[in-house]
Amino acid sequence: MAFIFYDTETTGTDTRFDQILQFAAIKTDENLEEIDRFEIRCRLLPHVIMSPGAMLVTGVSIEQATDPSLPTHYAMVRAIRAKMLEWSPAIFVGYNSLAFDEELLRQAQYQTLHNPYLTQREGNARADAMMLVKTVAQFEPDCLVIPSKANGRPNYKLDQLAPANGFDHSNAHDAMADVEAVIHLCRIVADGASAEWSNFIRFSQKAATEAFLLDGDPVLLSEFYSFGGQKHFPIICVGVDREQSTKHLCFDLSHDPAAFAAMPDHALMACITVKPKLLRKVKINAAPTLRSIDDAPAWSLGGLSEAEILHRAAAVLADTSFVARLLEAYESSKTQYDEPGHVEQTIYGAFASTTDERLMDRFHAVPWPDRHLLLSQFTESRFALLGARIIYAESPALLPPELQKSVRTHVRERLLFEGDCKWGTIAKALAECDEHEPTATPPQAEMLRRYRLLLQALAI
């Protein structure tokens, strides 16, 4: 059994529309000793524009990103999957990975006609080392050195945190160097905060997390926010979201349930969306930060005694009518989202049918010249478009003329788009070059100058 520590370097920060350019991973045993490592880079996709900001952070120039000797994006994803499946089962760990790298990895697999949930299938589990670091900073403050920003707030950026804790991170933002930095931090935590390390591992497992929440006892949930803050909630699990079985609904025991149980439905409905919310959502497949109430320090309980929390939890669970009304109010208050407009946004629409999954397997198995023949057989058009884009990236000539023209139009529309959009466009990249040029070092300025020339040529 093992951990797989991984990191990606990308074309930008949008998890739907940017792409992975470099993937690095190290497999370790349970004692965090390295067993194997893997690294791969790939070429820029035809429909993706690299952000100049990402270029300056990663140091990957446009010449490197378009180097024809590199594998295609499709070939890279195939290689990543083959190696990760060879290493499975394991716990996948990254730094800020659940919000970023994991989403990009899922997109990469989805867009190359694979099941996107590699880190949660084949007996695998997932966790985020940034959450671990933030947890340790709260509950075991002597374990790690947390640097501060100019405004005094804690700085959890890996390129600051790793050196502050004795790691030579001179090659920061190289995917493999970042992986090594994360393992270094995890070793410190495993040695110096073993209870936090144990919880981190335990709740990487969906089944273990669910069992813990459904045990009937109140638990402490810690949430960490991107601006650097955190909150701790004593909670008791009362139900599950009707549409997402991995989303558990928990009453926040900071609220006195007696005050809400007596409310009529309309008043309860009015309270359900008011902050601080009555119900906290805990995704059991997203490695939440949990602990038993009896393991929680008094300062984290919001001024409540353990006895009062147990009393409130028992009162909530005993009042089945109140729980039912709470869950009904929650379901009624859910936001309805618009239908996604772009293929990248349909990743969470629905699971692929068995028919389409089988067709994906055939797509990967048949020779390139025959792959386009399968596209019309997909029951969902999104898979046909993704398949066509894969073939186009390999070589446009592999597509019949009409389809080739159609994909080319799709690519041009993406690159030349002038309005407000989520993806990188030529116009956005040129504007970003303008922003960065005044502060760029001479080598960076040269990198931007050459990129600008290429963007201008593409725009014609």
Place this chain on the structure above:
Amino acid sequence: MTTFKQRAREEARRILAEYGDVSIPVPVEKIIKKRGIRVQFSPLDQELSGMALIKDGVGIVGVNALHHPNRQRFTMAHELGHHILHQQKINGTAHVDKGFAILLRDTEASQGTNRMEIEANTFASELLMPTMLLAPLIDTTGFDLDDVEQLQMLAKRFKVSLSALQFRLLALS
């Protein structure tokens, strides 16, 4: 004459009595923690369920984080059994290498081919499915030992695997 299995059961009952009132499912993790023993989750190899060790003078029950929660509960009870029944042997490793694992619960142990493992399994079985809580349920409901559906419901109440319950019922009968 008290057999080694009887001794293991009696020790499990003693531990339950020392904890206080217990109901189904038996709160095995709380029982362990109340005795000052730490529960540590690790991604062990698939064939390993857990371990009992002492590190820096602190008793530790190691659990394979990748196993099913019900299996983890049995592992916790089994490793607690080692701490209670075989403390002298565990103490012998107290100052050995950091994180040195002894008494690994593996396939051999689960098959009960080793006396210490049989003792720990018997202890775990009595701890998680105490006679005082299990016997009345079988008596009052007219339990059919061949009724798999009913067995599964009972296993779910005790939060143990079906096979663990079947072994327990066989021992009880």
